Amino acid sequence: MDCVYTHLIALPMAVKGVTIPDNEGDYTIIINENLSYECREQVLHHELRHIKMNHFSDTLTVVDAEYEAG
Numbered sequence: 001m002d003c004v005y006t007h008l009i010a011l012p013m014a015v016k017g018v019t020i021p022d023n024e025g026d027y028t029i030i031i032n033e034n035l036s037y038e039c040r041e042q043v044l045h046h047e048l049r050h051i052k053m054n055h056f057s058d059t060l061t062v063v064d065a066e067y068e069a070g
Contacts, residue, residue, distance in 0.1 A: 004051065011033075
């Protein structure tokens with residue numbers, strides 16, 4: 001992993017956050033700016049766990065990856 005970039009963007013409330021990998025090994029984490037500070041912090045840690053657990057190259061289902069990342 002080279003870099004992790006984070007952005008606060010207004011998203012629908014059903015979407016708390018998402019991580020997007022790129023071809024260079026970097027990641028962009030987008031967090032819903034409409035969430036409270038505490039919730040944004042939890043979402044950031046959740047998305048970082050996805051990166052740490054390498055969920056982007058595994059064959060896990062989305063449901064399994066979400067469960068594993070907590």
